[in-house]
Amino acid sequence: MSKAPKIIPISDLRQDASGVIKRLSSSRDPLFITQRGRAAAVMVSMREYEHTQHELEILRLLARGERDIETGVGFELETVLAEADALLAERQ
Template sequence: MKPSHVKPISYLKSHAAEIVETISESGEPMLTTQNGEAKVVVQHAHSYEDMQQIIALLKILAMGQRDIQAGHYRDIDEFLAELDAEDKPQ
């Protein structure tokens, strides 16, 4: 995170409206510190929602990778043959 995006909590308290405007325009999050320690990240709601969607997709990919490693998958040729069989009239 850029040093300009790191602010003490006192700055957050006294410049809330300005911070909201800046974050809304730039899309960049702001790290808030308290007693020199990182405490809170303030970010635009849309950025947060996008990040949550990305995390959900990464979790799905990780679950799929674990399934593959555990041998819980089907051969693509078998799967496609099943689909073809379902499409044919009986």
């Protein structure tokens, strides 16, 4: 069962911004901010934001690789592996 999302009104954020940020930084969960009863924003810790951005970059690279494969652009696997082996051999 998934956890219920953490939701606070913007007035609570205004009254205790420091405390909200402190609790947020110790949690991996996003915090939904409401304004007039509707979702207005989502806050996450800096650590979680950086992690998400890293994952998005990996997904972008994978998507670009798939497009390259579909269009016939790129390198043969054997060539890439041979170059990787050569680079690893140089470092030893």
